[in-house]
Amino acid sequence: MLSNQTTNTLRQLRLNGMADAYARQQKDAHAAELTFDDRLGLLVDHEWTLRQNRQLARLLKAAHLRVQATPEEIDYQVPRGIDRSLVQQLLTGQWLTERHNLLISGPTGAGKTFLACALATGACRLGFKVQYHRLSRLLHQMMMAKGDGTYGRVAKALSKIDLLILDDWGLANVSAPEARELLDILDDRVRQHSTCVVSQIPVELWYEQFSDATLADAVLDRLVHDAYKIQLKGESMRKLKSGIKNSTGDEKMIAKN
Numbered sequence: 538m539l540s541n542q543t544t545n546t547l548r549q550l551r552l553n554g555m556a557d558a559y560a561r562q563q564k565d566a567h568a569a570e571l572t573f574d575d576r577l578g579l580l581v582d583h584e585w586t587l588r589q590n591r592q593l594a595r596l597l598k599a600a601h602l603r604v605q606a607t608p609e610e611i612d613y614q615v616p617r618g619i620d621r622s623l624v625q626q627l628l629t630g631q632w633l634t635e636r637h638n639l640l641i642s643g644p645t646g647a648g649k650t651f652l653a654c655a656l657a658t659g660a661c662r663l664g665f666k667v668q669y670h671r672l673s674r675l676l677h678q679m680m681m682a683k684g685d686g687t688y689g690r691v692a693k694a695l696s697k698i699d700l701l702i703l704d705d706w707g708l709a710n711v712s713a714p715e716a717r718e719l720l721d722i723l724d725d726r727v728r729q730h731s732t733c734v735v736s737q738i739p740v741e742l743w744y745e746q747f748s749d750a751t752l753a754d755a756v757l758d759r760l761v762h763d764a765y766k767i768q769l770k771g772e773s774m775r776k777l778k779s780g781i782k783n784s785t786g787d788e789k790m791i792a793k794n
Contacts, residue, residue, distance in 0.1 A: 554587030555580045596661040602669045603704065606655040617647055618770045627656055627765065630663040632731065633699055638760055639733040640740050643769025649735045652767070653702050656733070665699035672703045676715050679722070696725035700733060707738035707746050716752035723759040734760060739768065 540563050547556035558580045562568040568576060608628055613621050626632075632639065639656070641649045657667045670678075682688040695701065701722075711719065726732055738746065740761065747753030 552584055554584035557587075558583035592664065593661055596664070596666060597658065600657055600661060600667040600669055602654045602657055602667075603650055603671075604654050606651045606658060608655050608659045611652065611655050612648070618643070618768055619652070620767070623765065623767065624652075624656070628659045630660060630665065632765060633660060633663075633665050636728055636731055638731055638764035639767070640761065640764050641733065641735045641767045641769070642737070642739050643767075645737060647769035649737075649769055650704055652769070653704065653733055653735050657700060657702060660700050666697070667700045667702065668695070668698045669702040669704065671705045672719075673705065673709065675703065675722075676718050679718050680714075692721070692725065695722060696729070698730060700731050701726065702733045702735065704735040706734045706736035707743060711747045711753075713749045713752060716747055716749055716756055720752060720756050720759070723756060727759045732760065740766060 540559075544556050544560050547553070547559060562576060562579070571579075608624075611619070611624060613619055627639065639653075641653055643649050654669070657669065660667050679688065679691065682691045723732065736743070743757060744750075744753050747756070
């Protein structure tokens with residue numbers, strides 16, 4: 538009876554992880570051999586792990602990442618310009634704490650978005666709030682918000698994100714109104730939070746994407762200064778993986794024959 542009462546009390550206190558672990562201990566004969574401190578430590582560890590997992594799930598859901606990618610899945614074997622030491626440094630989260638930006642560029646299929654999402658997952662694991670957006674859709678969303686009266690709320694929420702990922706940068710030229718909107722977004726974030734830009738266009742050519750030179754200077758000054766840069770190269774990862782699958786399939790057919 539006392540154990541049931543203890544379990545119920547833990548649940549009322551919203552310590553469900555401890556309640557579950559305590560219930561399991563009551564059914565485990567070996568648990569009685571442990572000291573009080575050891576048993577309590579196991580309960581606390583289980584509660585902590587449960588809360589951390591729930592927080593990570595919430596952060597990943599709110600991030601709306603384009604692809605599910607983890608740091609462990611980053612492929613360093615294919616020669617495409619990934620500096621492993623730099624990636625490991627980024628995974629510590631120090632660049633986010635210091636409010637640096639990250640610029641990832643490279644050809645189609647090089648794995649830019651996957652890398653950005655893997656780093657974003659790493660950031661979520663550290664407790665940082667992340668949001669992924671395709672640049673054109675975000676700019677359209679902000680302009681629509683101006684029309685329906687929600688702009689202030691949307692802009693404020695965006696300014697509080699620890700890591701904002703802007704993908705598909707440079708797929709189309711940036712008009713003056715779009716550049717002003719982008720400048721407003723970055724102004725709210727400069728020296729406050731980090732922004733990651735993902736683009737097929739090399740960083741040195743971004744200036745040419747803007748129709749207004751003055752706005753281009755202002756936007757790029759806020760993005761490029763003190764930013765980490767990763768420039769991918771080489772063949773498309775999608776083509777390489779497709780080739781591996783086809784090769785494996787051919788080998789299986791040969792083996793069957």
